[in-house]
Amino acid sequence: MNAAIILFPGSNRERDAIRAIEKVTGKKPSLVWHGETALPAGTDLVLLPGGFSYGDYLRCGAIAARAPVMDAVRAHAARGGLVLGICNGFQIMVEAGLLPGVLMRNANLRFVCRMQHLTVERNDTPFTSHYAKGQVIKVAIAHGEGNYEADAETIRRLEGDSRVAFRYSNARGVIGGGANPNGSTNAIAGIYSENFRVLGLMPHPENLIDPLVGGIDGRGLFEGVAGFTRAA
Amino acid sequence: MKARVIVTLKDGILDPQGKAIEGALKSLGIDGIDSVRQGKIFEMELATADRTAAAGMLRGACEKLLANQVIENFQVELELL
Numbered sequence: 001m002n003a004a005i006i007l008f009p010g011s012n013r014e015r016d017a018i019r020a021i022e023k024v025t026g027k028k029p030s031l032v033w034h035g036e037t038a039l040p041a042g043t044d045l046v047l048l049p050g051g052f053s054y055g056d057y058l059r060c061g062a063i064a065a066r067a068p069v070m071d072a073v074r075a076h077a078a079r080g081g082l083v084l085g086i087c088n089g090f091q092i093m094v095e096a097g098l099l100p101g102v103l104m105r106n107a108n109l110r111f112v113c114r115m116q117h118l119t120v121e122r123n124d125t126p127f128t129s130h131y132a133k134g135q136v137i138k139v140a141i142a143h144g145e146g147n148y149e150a151d152a153e154t155i156r157r158l159e160g161d162s163r164v165a166f167r168y169s170n171a172r173g174v175i176g177g178g179a180n181p182n183g184s185t186n187a188i189a190g191i192y193s194e195n196f197r198v199l200g201l202m203p204h205p206e207n208l209i210d211p212l213v214g215g216i217d218g219r220g221l222f223e224g225v226a227g228f229t230r231a232a
Numbered sequence: 233m234k235a236r237v238i239v240t241l242k243d244g245i246l247d248p249q250g251k252a253i254e255g256a257l258k259s260l261g262i263d264g265i266d267s268v269r270q271g272k273i274f275e276m277e278l279a280t281a282d283r284t285a286a287a288g289m290l291r292g293a294c295e296k297l298l299a300n301q302v303i304e305n306f307q308v309e310l311e312l313l
Contacts, residue, residue, distance in 0.1 A: 102302045
């Protein structure tokens with residue numbers, strides 16, 4: 001699998017992403033600076049890593065979403081290419097119009113940094129084939145603006161088309177309530193594009209790939225993507 | 233010419249920061265404020281003196297970058313000459 005990780009000023013989770021991809025695929029991803037106008041030839045997966053691009057100025061992800069490289073990322077998505085946005089990467093995606101909705105300030109106004117359970121809503125997508133449907137996974141979250149909101153019509157469409165990828169839950173898989181860390185509508189932690197090739201999520205699966213650092217529940221996502229690109 | 237762009241949250245969009253400020257004002261004993269919504273103001277120096285061109289240019293700036301129209305409204309004010 002050929003992965004390209006996009007770097008913006010203020011990205012800071014790219015090393016975790018490099019490590020996750022390398023560990024699962026054995027192949028080093030390329031790093032692409034935000035000022036570039038093209039992706040490396042043969043790119044299968046574009047990954048927008050977490051961090052604080054442009055210091056979260058104006059709105060989280062707003063300035064990065066207008067970077068030159070984002071036209072190439074949009075073109076890659078339009079061709080049916082895979083795009084994965086994690087945390088600030090997800091914020092950049094909604095600002096860039098790759099996914100609908102917006103990520104607002106956490107409802108309790110606090111930055112949350114802890115382990116979090118999620119339910120895997122479906123396992124027939126390029127990203128989740130290595131999980132079971134309804135499986136509860138434990139990954140890390142670290143964000144101040146992860147409160148997913150969209151207008152009622154958009155939420156209806158996302159739910160109707162089963163485009164919610166992950167929801168915040170407790171360890172037993174009970175969704176929402178006190179297990180929702182940021183007030184997201186319907187406890188949404190991540191969503192897909194219409195063709196399920198573009199995924200944005202607030203949690204950090206790339207941090208949970210090594211038993212030495214707290215678990216391997218995030219590994220399945222990268223194994224799923226690698227398997228999908230091998231089969232394609 | 234000077235311009236001012238005001239970006240505010242649309243009605244119905246939850247504004248936790250506005251709520252927190254509202255609570256802080258109450259706790260300071262400042263009464264009579266029913267609700268607070270927080271927004272942003274951008275003050276700009278424009279190269280042009282043409283008001284029509286300036287209004288159009290700033291509208292584009294709002295749509296492209298300054299406001300996220302999913303959740304925000306914007307308003308452009310040009311300085312009176």
